[in-house]
Amino acid sequence: MKMELPKSPQQAIFDEVFKTSLDQDYETYDYLPASSAGYPFVFVGEQINQDLTTKSVIYGTVVQTIHIFHNRKNRRDLTDMMNALQYHLRRLKSAANYRISIRNINQQVLLDTSTAETLLHGIIEVEFQFN
Secondary structure, eight states: OOOOOOOOHHHHHHHHHHHHHHHTTOOEESSOOOTTSOSSEEEEEEEEEEEEEOSSOEEEEEEEEEEEEEETTOHHHHHHHHHHHHHHHHTOOEETTEEEEEEEEEEEEEEEOSSSSOEEEEEEEEEEEEO
16 A cells, blocks of 8 residues: 655645735646736746755755746736735745745846747745745
């Protein structure tokens, strides 16, 4: 019989970030959607993990990247979305059975010309500490 393992801290943090975006009523994906998807949308993307262990505890950091795509002429909406996500993410204290806190948040806004329509691409990188 296969033993069921507890959720990893990385998956627990991903799930909380995804839920936080959904709780703001943002269209949220764990992949880049088809070009037919409307704007704005959130893509909870890349993760960098660093686990450290002791004899009885796992602790470490997770950097979660969050992408927000919006029409070029809606910069205020984009930055409001970025601000709201950061506000709510800062209030997270747990993910599954792990205590979490934010160590650092970086953000940037880029022009995205990879589609027929020029878009704004907001990027938020959140460094979580867990134990």
